[in-house]
Amino acid sequence: MSTANLKNKLELAYTIFCDDVRLEVGNKLSLIGVFQNMLVQQMPVSLIKLAVVNHWRGEGQYLSEVRILSPDRKQPVVVSEPAPFEIAQGGHTDNVSFFINVTFPTPGEYWVQTLINSTLFDEQPLLVMDARTATRPAEATASDAIN
Secondary structure, eight states: OOHHHHHHHEEEEEEEEESEEEEETTTEEEEESOBSSEEESSSSEEEEEEEEEEEEEEEEEEEEEEEEEOTTSSSEEEEOOOEEEEEEEEEEEEEEEEEEEEEEOSOEEEEEEEEETTEEEEEEEEEEEETTTOOOOOOOOGGGOOO
């Protein structure tokens, strides 16, 4: 199935990065330590646990994989095992990929890619910054403020 046809039947509503995910009573997910970027005290940095949550809408049976690539997109940092999932017509589902002992060797913009049936479906940037060398945006002046 082509990527265009696949995207007509399947929608990735959102991707969330977090430290952990727990399944609660009532089939609810609790996301722990949600983040968009990482500001760390030193590089390289190792995370004991990293979770990538994908929320899907659509219908059909699919095989999902998640991989995180280096900033140059040439080296995989981690790659998940393929995981099957199914969505009933008009339904939705969550797919959670867990990674253990993930090491980011250098600061930069890493790429979190989601593959469906071995085809790239979506990618999201994950910025990893070293606090010792990261610069802050210039202080806003009074004239820059919007009232």
